[in-house]
Amino acid sequence: MKRGEKQNTQAATGDQSIRAPHGIRELAAELGISIGTISRAMNGRPNVNPATKARVLEAAERLGYRPQQSGLSLRTGTTRTIGLLWEIPFGRENYGDAFFLSLFIGVQAQLFERGYDLTILFDRPSSGGLAEPPLGRLKDAIQRRQVDAFIIPWTRVTDARLAYCAKQAVPFTALGRSRSGGNHPWIDLDFEGAIYKATRRLLGFGHRHIGLILVSSALMQNQFIIAGYKKALAEDSTALDDKLIVQCEAIPQGGIQATDKLLGLRARPSAFIVIDSAVIVGVYVRLAELGLRCGQDISVIGGVQDNPIPEFLSPPLTCFGLDTIALGKRLAEVALFALDKDETEAERPVVAELWPLKLIARGSDGSIQ
Amino acid sequence: MKRGEKQNTQAATGDQSIRAPHGIRELAAELGISIGTISRAMNGRPNVNPATKARVLEAAERLGYRPQQSGLSLRTGTTRTIGLLWEIPFGRENYGDAFFLSLFIGVQAQLFERGYDLTILFDRPSSGGLAEPPLGRLKDAIQRRQVDAFIIPWTRVTDARLAYCAKQAVPFTALGRSRSGGNHPWIDLDFEGAIYKATRRLLGFGHRHIGLILVSSALMQNQFIIAGYKKALAEDSTALDDKLIVQCEAIPQGGIQATDKLLGLRARPSAFIVIDSAVIVGVYVRLAELGLRCGQDISVIGGVQDNPIPEFLSPPLTCFGLDTIALGKRLAEVALFALDKDETEAERPVVAELWPLKLIARGSDGSIQ
DNA sequence: CTGAAAGCGCTTACAG
DNA sequence: CTGAAAGCGCTTACAG
Numbered sequence: 083m084k085r086g087e088k089q090n091t092q093a094a095t096g097d098q099s100i101r102a103p104h105g106i107r108e109l110a111a112e113l114g115i116s117i118g119t120i121s122r123a124m125n126g127r128p129n130v131n132p133a134t135k136a137r138v139l140e141a142a143e144r145l146g147y148r149p150q151q152s153g154l155s156l157r158t159g160t161t162r163t164i165g166l167l168w169e170i171p172f173g174r175e176n177y178g179d180a181f182f183l184s185l186f187i188g189v190q191a192q193l194f195e196r197g198y199d200l201t202i203l204f205d206r207p208s209s210g211g212l213a214e215p216p217l218g219r220l221k222d223a224i225q226r227r228q229v230d231a232f233i234i235p236w237t238r239v240t241d242a243r244l245a246y247c248a249k250q251a252v253p254f255t256a257l258g259r260s261r262s263g264g265n266h267p268w269i270d271l272d273f274e275g276a277i278y279k280a281t282r283r284l285l286g287f288g289h290r291h292i293g294l295i296l297v298s299s300a301l302m303q304n305q306f307i308i309a310g311y312k313k314a315l316a317e318d319s320t321a322l323d324d325k326l327i328v329q330c331e332a333i334p335q336g337g338i339q340a341t342d343k344l345l346g347l348r349a350r351p352s353a354f355i356v357i358d359s360a361v362i363v364g365v366y367v368r369l370a371e372l373g374l375r376c377g378q379d380i381s382v383i384g385g386v387q388d389n390p391i392p393e394f395l396s397p398p399l400t401c402f403g404l405d406t407i408a409l410g411k412r413l414a415e416v417a418l419f420a421l422d423k424d425e426t427e428a429e430r431p432v433v434a435e436l437w438p439l440k441l442i443a444r445g446s447d448g449s450i451q
Numbered sequence: 452m453k454r455g456e457k458q459n460t461q462a463a464t465g466d467q468s469i470r471a472p473h474g475i476r477e478l479a480a481e482l483g484i485s486i487g488t489i490s491r492a493m494n495g496r497p498n499v500n501p502a503t504k505a506r507v508l509e510a511a512e513r514l515g516y517r518p519q520q521s522g523l524s525l526r527t528g529t530t531r532t533i534g535l536l537w538e539i540p541f542g543r544e545n546y547g548d549a550f551f552l553s554l555f556i557g558v559q560a561q562l563f564e565r566g567y568d569l570t571i572l573f574d575r576p577s578s579g580g581l582a583e584p585p586l587g588r589l590k591d592a593i594q595r596r597q598v599d600a601f602i603i604p605w606t607r608v609t610d611a612r613l614a615y616c617a618k619q620a621v622p623f624t625a626l627g628r629s630r631s632g633g634n635h636p637w638i639d640l641d642f643e644g645a646i647y648k649a650t651r652r653l654l655g656f657g658h659r660h661i662g663l664i665l666v667s668s669a670l671m672q673n674q675f676i677i678a679g680y681k682k683a684l685a686e687d688s689t690a691l692d693d694k695l696i697v698q699c700e701a702i703p704q705g706g707i708q709a710t711d712k713l714l715g716l717r718a719r720p721s722a723f724i725v726i727d728s729a730v731i732v733g734v735y736v737r738l739a740e741l742g743l744r745c746g747q748d749i750s751v752i753g754g755v756q757d758n759p760i761p762e763f764l765s766p767p768l769t770c771f772g773l774d775t776i777a778l779g780k781r782l783a784e785v786a787l788f789a790l791d792k793d794e795t796e797a798e799r800p801v802v803a804e805l806w807p808l809k810l811i812a813r814g815s816d817g818s819i820q
Numbered sequence: 821c822t823g824a825a826a827g828c829g830c831t832t833a834c835a836g
Numbered sequence: 837c838t839g840a841a842a843g844c845g846c847t848t849a850c851a852g
Contacts, residue, residue: 105829116839121831131837148594152524153829156844161521175556175776176758178549187544190573199597202571204559225517227845228568334759363763370765389545390703394732396739396765407544474845485823490847500821522845525828596829 109147113137124149163199164417165229167243169216169236171207173333177360180389181406188410189233196418201229212298212332215243224252231417233257237302253420255413258302267416267433271386274306276402276439277355280383281314283441284353288450289381290320293344293351297332297358307357326351330361337364352450353381366395381447386439397445404439478516482506493518532568533786534598536612538585538605540576542702546729549758550775557779558602565787570598581667581701584612593619600786602626607669622789624782627671636785636802640755643675645771645808646724649752650683652810653722657819658750659689662713662720666701666727676726695720699730706733721819722750735764750816755808766814773808
């Protein structure tokens, strides 16, 4: 028998033999008080007799009563749920994305702290690949009022998701900057600074030709990555060779192709900087196949990795680290700013935070041979 | 301004300047028909004038109307959402669990196909570590009626989650067997067969001392793993040495400790079988630190891995593979069996499926030196 | 084929 | 401090 299946005009006679009270009505009957008082007691409203409140709380605990989400949401117009958009490029399904996984955990932990739930809204890239962010699940969730606010990662230079949220006046926080969405709260990782540091490091090792492997140029982060790369080259008075900047799909196979492309160049690079953590898998595999030893025959610096995988490789991968759990927690906190007005009524400035990335030197890069 | 914030007794006058209709009422007014007809048209009920239905559908599409989830859920007593429990052991937050990530994607894809949503219910282990599965989020979700059914992975020999669902008459599907939960639908991976094959393989290479690294013995899968291991040894007339079976925490650090423990044994093993994919990380790191080359100085077979990481290692890891996306899809399908009665009214037998695991031979194991 | 009405479970002004 | 009542947005028998 289906839960919640009741005839339209049927009295709540409890046609099942389930002991837990099915709603506030039964709890009220049990205690001989009105449902309004139950509600006030459970929500900590001030005007409730302490003794009554204690009785209600005890009974709710004993009988396992918690307000049903649908009734609560319908009445209050709020879901106490935050939606996190997550798109999975085709061919990346089996890649255990440590970054997003940690992010989920951080976001969820902080939301839980504040009595909110997290819903992950899975989407596939639209036909344009990474160029156009998928809009389906976002629209759906807004129209169906499934969540109170969104967290939107992997921002594009122009991003229809942010624009749509802004137009619909739905609160959202971006992980990454964008030209879209107006004056919205965002947190971003300092890719410019990170890639600047990586490039300087490799130049310092004597590398003159440094390959840069990017994923879709639609991603806003690419702007900053290229800026950091160019800045380092300019400061070192090293000429920029556009051919050394290549793009590939955000999957391991993309890394294989990008590696081949870079190694086929006349001005063959002696070092690679790889941003995406799925792409680095392909790069490592391909270099091993070709018998090129990382850290000796070729230097590799591999993107943002807050997980044990880099150490697990041989040689361990030099990469960028950050505390992804902390990032997730902060993201959740910022997402809630738009919802919980009770904190302080003072106008809060729109959050715009750049998180630094820390270079973690390991064995995959070094002096030119 | 908060969405859905309306005064209690206020008419729906649209105090915001949002163009999308906020509910069925506005759409009805727009079209000059009753809300009942809108609902029937949108839900494909038979008794609607085709012309009317077309007008409704067109207007809904044009104005971006979709029934609000809370109203729908409250009325029908169904959320069209499936909850997937996911527990993250402390210390495993940054480990990108490729298996679960793929599982999410598979489950979500199939649910989407059938008009259902997926909610991932994150939980932390209870104080007992993996011994006792966490019950908090499950209870909460049931009491608040957040989902229609559950998918419950990482089953324990006795599992309070399954027992609770059974007692509350909430549909659930287990990924893994258990003694709890009565005659429930389950899908399991054939760990017994897999470990049997792995052990036979290593015995065939001449290994006489094979270490087996497990995580918590509370996990049901351990029963089958040990059974497969013992069966292979018995068939080979190789004596069982209990000391070779060690347990560790389901984190990379656990793998380091287990490796040290096994290598410290008097009857030191020349081969390892490692089940958990987070543990294998630690094993590989520790062996590399000790200068032991996998596939030469020591053989390693590493659990279930449906991701590119094993190839990414040097040497590539011999392990077990399966199509995790397909598993997720099937799990979703089975979870829906209990809910969608419209398929066929014939009594369906309770699903009980054992999925085979395929040994993928790579370079991390081989003949004893 | 369509409309009017009931009611799912909750919270919150409003009386008392 | 408490109760009675309204109404959030929807679906579905029930009349017509």
